[in-house]
Amino acid sequence: QVQLQESGPGLVKPSETLSLTCTVSGGSIGNYYWNWIRQPPGKGLEWIAYVYYSGSTNYNPSLKSRVTISVDTSKNQLSLKLSSVTAADTAVYYCAREVVTGRKREFDLWGRGTLVTVSS
């Protein structure tokens, strides 16, 4: 059974860089798209970016200038870096697997999420 586990610091200072890792266990990272999605406390979901197992990426235009996403197939991990964070970046960050078949795509598996608080 494939599982996703997010990890990283729970507290980041304003203006610094948020760094998270998602480890995929029980299955291969290959042939899927891997996404980061966040949810501020009490609010809705916001898509951040995806990375294909080959390394190609796509970013939410609203965050593109601050986000870097990558994949390490040897470790079955994907990572997220978000620079110049502010309190508005406080959220639960989820990694999610995406199945893509042409135009058909869905997030079929989610991690448990990790809360990142931006505060001095």
Place this chain on the structure above:
Amino acid sequence: SYELTQPPSVSVSPGQTASITCSGDKLGDKYVCWYQQKPGQSPVLVIYQDKKRPSGIPERFSGSSSGDTATLTISGTQALDEADYYCQAWDSSTAVFGGGTKLTVL
């Protein structure tokens, strides 16, 4: 940027049918997914490609989409269906989520 609009809340009595709408420009031309999120838990895919149910999702969950509106329907709603529901679609290589609908079963 593309937007998906959902009602903030929907209430339903146990055993009745709940309908949650999601509206967006020409949404019927896109594929819509629906996610269920219970308090303190991760979202779970309940409908994909407008109307398909993943394995393990009860038959009482169904979906449809046409024109500018997609609808998630829960027939014979149970107390355990109380949750937040989010619609989602892709537009110009960007994933867009609706604002979410809190379903209350009372």
